[in-house]
Amino acid sequence: MKINAGNYGKKKTELLCGFVLEDSNKALGLPKFDAKTSSSINQSIKDMNGKLGKVTIIPIPGNKQAQRILLAGIGKKENLTNDTIRFVSGKIAQKARELKLKEFSIIAPPTFVWDSTSAVSQIIEGAKISLYKFDKFKAEKSDKSPDLTIIGPKSNEGSKAIKVAEITSEGVMFAKNIANLPPNECTPTTLANFAKDISKKNKMKCTIISQPELKKKGFGGITAVGKGSKNEPKLIAIEHNHGPKSQKPIVLVGKAVTFDTGGISLKPGQGMDEMKFDKCGGCTVLGIMKSVSELKLPINVVGIIPSVENMPGGEAYRPGDIIKLYNGKTAEILNTDAEGRLILADALAYGEKQYSPKAIIDFATLTGACIVALGNNVAAIVSNDKQLTKEITNSSKTTTEEIWELPLTQDYMDMIKSDVADIKNVGIGKAAGTITAAAFLKSAIKDTPWVHFDIAGVAWTQGAATKQKPYNPKGATGFGVRLILDYLQKL
Numbered sequence: 023m024k025i026n027a028g029n030y031g032k033k034k035t036e037l038l039c040g041f042v043l044e045d046s047n048k049a050l051g052l053p054k055f056d057a058k059t060s061s062s063i064n065q066s067i068k069d070m071n072g073k074l075g076k077v078t079i080i081p082i083p084g085n086k087q088a089q090r091i092l093l094a095g096i097g098k099k100e101n102l103t104n105d106t107i108r109f110v111s112g113k114i115a116q117k118a119r120e121l122k123l124k125e126f127s128i129i130a131p132p133t134f135v136w137d138s139t140s141a142v143s144q145i146i147e148g149a150k151i152s153l154y155k156f157d158k159f160k161a162e163k164s165d166k167s168p169d170l171t172i173i174g175p176k177s178n179e180g181s182k183a184i185k186v187a188e189i190t191s192e193g194v195m196f197a198k199n200i201a202n203l204p205p206n207e208c209t210p211t212t213l214a215n216f217a218k219d220i221s222k223k224n225k226m227k228c229t230i231i232s233q234p235e236l237k238k239k240g241f242g243g244i245t246a247v248g249k250g251s252k253n254e255p256k257l258i259a260i261e262h263n264h265g266p267k268s269q270k271p272i273v274l275v276g277k278a279v280t281f282d283t284g285g286i287s288l289k290p291g292q293g294m295d296e297m298k299f300d301k302c303g304g305c306t307v308l309g310i311m312k313s314v315s316e317l318k319l320p321i322n323v324v325g326i327i328p329s330v331e332n333m334p335g336g337e338a339y340r341p342g343d344i345i346k347l348y349n350g351k352t353a354e355i356l357n358t359d360a361e362g363r364l365i366l367a368d369a370l371a372y373g374e375k376q377y378s379p380k381a382i383i384d385f386a387t388l389t390g391a392c393i394v395a396l397g398n399n400v401a402a403i404v405s406n407d408k409q410l411t412k413e414i415t416n417s418s419k420t421t422t423e424e425i426w427e428l429p430l431t432q433d434y435m436d437m438i439k440s441d442v443a444d445i446k447n448v449g450i451g452k453a454a455g456t457i458t459a460a461a462f463l464k465s466a467i468k469d470t471p472w473v474h475f476d477i478a479g480v481a482w483t484q485g486a487a488t489k490q491k492p493y494n495p496k497g498a499t500g501f502g503v504r505l506i507l508d509y510l511q512k513l
Contacts (some may be wrong), residue, residue, distance in 0.1 A: 023150055025166040025184055028127065030173050031087060032063075037079075037126040038088040038173075039114050041107070044098045049432035051129040052091070055082065060263060063091065066167040070095055074106070075113055092117065092126075096395035105422035107131065107144040112152030112492030115170070119153060123168045130174035138174065139183045145172055146187035147194075147504065151493040154195050156202040188266050189316045190507050194500035196220075197309030201302045201482070201498030205281035209253040210329035213278055213301065216308060217258045219328065224315035236490035241372070242346040243353070243364030244328050250285055250338025251331035257369065258304075258327040259309045264320050270380035272510065273373040274311070277302025277362045277386035278329035285332045285358030286340050300362070302481035302498060303385035304329060309503040321513055326373050328365035332358070339480070344443045348372055349466050352443040360447045364461050367466035374467050381410050381471040384463065385502050386478075391455025392478040398487040400424045401480045401501065407471035414473050417508040423501055425475070434461045477501050 029037065030053050040049035040478040047067060055063065070076045074097035081090050094110045096102065111128060118126040127335050128149070130141050140353055167419040174180065200208065200216055214230045221228035233254040237245045241257060248255030258278075265271075279300040283289060289297070311325040339345070343355040345364070349371035353364065366386055392402045402424045405411040411427060418425045434457045440446035445465055449458030460474050480501045483494055 023153060024075040024151070024169040025146055025188055026169070026171040027175070027176055027180060027184060028171040028173055029062050030127070030129070033171060034086070034198040035088050035125065035127040035171065036123045037090050037118055037121070039092040039094060039126060041110065041129070041131050042067055042070065042072040042093050043095045043096060044074070045086045046072050048151055049093055053148070055085070059085070059291035061310050062289060063093070066093055070444060072096065075110060077113060077117055079117075096411065099173050103422065104144075104420055107141050108148035108365050108422070108493065109491060111145045111148030113148035115152045115168075116492055119165055120158050120254045122165060125169040126169065127171040127173050130172055135226055139179050142172055142174070142180055142183040143187040144322050146170070146190040147191050148493055150188070150191040151194055152495070154198060154495065156199065156224040156497050157400060169296070185294055186317060186511070187203060190504055193315075193507065194314030194503045196312050197305040197500040199496045199502050201299060203298070203299050203303040203501070205331070208280050208298070208301065210248070210256040210278070210280055211333060213280065213304060213327065214256045214258050218259055220308065220312045220315070221260050224312065226311065226315050227263070230258040231257040235283045239348075240346065241348050241368045242306070243348065243368040244330060246339040246345045246355070246511040247285070247332055247361040247364055248330040251333040252335070253280070253331045255328070255330040257372070258329060260325040262314050262319070262323045264318060265322040271324045271377050272513070273324045273326060273377055273379040273382045274307045274506065275326045275328075275366060275369045275382060275384040276303035276305070276307030277301075277366050277384070277388065278327050279362060279365070280329060280331050282332045282359070282361065283334055285338050285361060287357045288334060289359060296482070299498060300387050300480045301329070302387050302477060302501075305498070306385045306500065306502040310506050313503065313507055314328045316509070317507075321510065322379050323377070323510065326369045329371040330361070330365055332361045347366065347466065350466065351445060354440040354443040354446040356446050356448045360459070362386050363447060363462040366463055370463060370466040374470050379470055381407070381473070382467065383414070383473050383475070383506065385475045388476045389456045389459050389478055391452070392476040395428075395456060396426055396479060398479040398484050399489045400426050402456050402476040403473055404457065404464075404476075406430070406464060407473070410473055413509055413512070414505070417505050417512065420508050423505040428460070430457060430458050430460055430464060434458055435465070438462055438465070475502060
């Protein structure tokens, strides 16, 4: 999809799209037409009444500028959210593809309804991501996405918003593409190659630490989890150094278990195919790093991805084992399916020691308990820093990637104390599973401001429990890419 800025009257379009508020008698920004067309438009507006997500199309034969008009309801003005335009633009884009159009145009809502820069961003994100399809392994490929022209006043801010929204959307789709890959097509080595490719194209430094070196340098968590698979583990580090040398970087860490059987503590067979999505945290970090470099943000950002395949092989680690993590602490293994916290603990400690960061943010499909607590539309966050949490929450509100903070007091830290080691990799029974997993992560870092995202419920669409959004078709969602890019741009 190509994105253009334009003015109605200077460019012909197959489909001219305008937004309609509920209980309104006109479409926002729609130009004047002849009496017959205006009558049809007015009647359609009356019939649809601007109901959120409702779409109607009006043919206008003989018109030199537009072949058809599409009216899309955005609901009541007082109920507009940061997601409304994005949501409805996605529906418009899908309708344009359904009609097999080569291009379509959307009129940006006027500033008295919506901030113009924000509206442009939402239109592009909604339209572009909604047309994403994962068809790599299908003989019949999906139709080419139609091009989009945004009709509205041209400005430097508008042009910049288009560029940023395009790069952001591409980052989301890049994360989706990798996350949707099946385990036979995406091993830790494959993931490392993706990291090398984007680093080379965007002139970032990329470091890959492989199995012998991981063991030698004391990455006990990554080494233990990866032992059971013939596909050796990797620790991937990507550096975007565009800020002053004295500036401390933001470190992003993403769990990437390319397939998770549960290891010796084998998962049930039903639904195990979805464990290809256990790499979504790492894919989110890859998508962010790709976009950060393409946006040329004048800051320092490091992406760290511990990647393993958790298999029950002859050399697999076992319940009862005691391993030594990168930070020197020993961990008693009670469940080999609680593997994500082990590889993340190594990566978090490495990120803090190696880069002395301003803040650390991690993403992980970490616990089923998170889905029990919050469902499939809200991610849990746990943090040790109020200011960082506030900044992350503000970006969450902008991008409408919803989060909810859970507490982490000393009582929860006590729940992971082991009788035979420093810590254990599960808490007490099923109590507070998401928080005790976060407690394990917190024990890996010293005093760096830190936010942990548990994205187990939101990283991919999970049936009827996931709220239907046009920009989240079936499969991986790319959750967190837009949110963190917004946060980084505000720094």
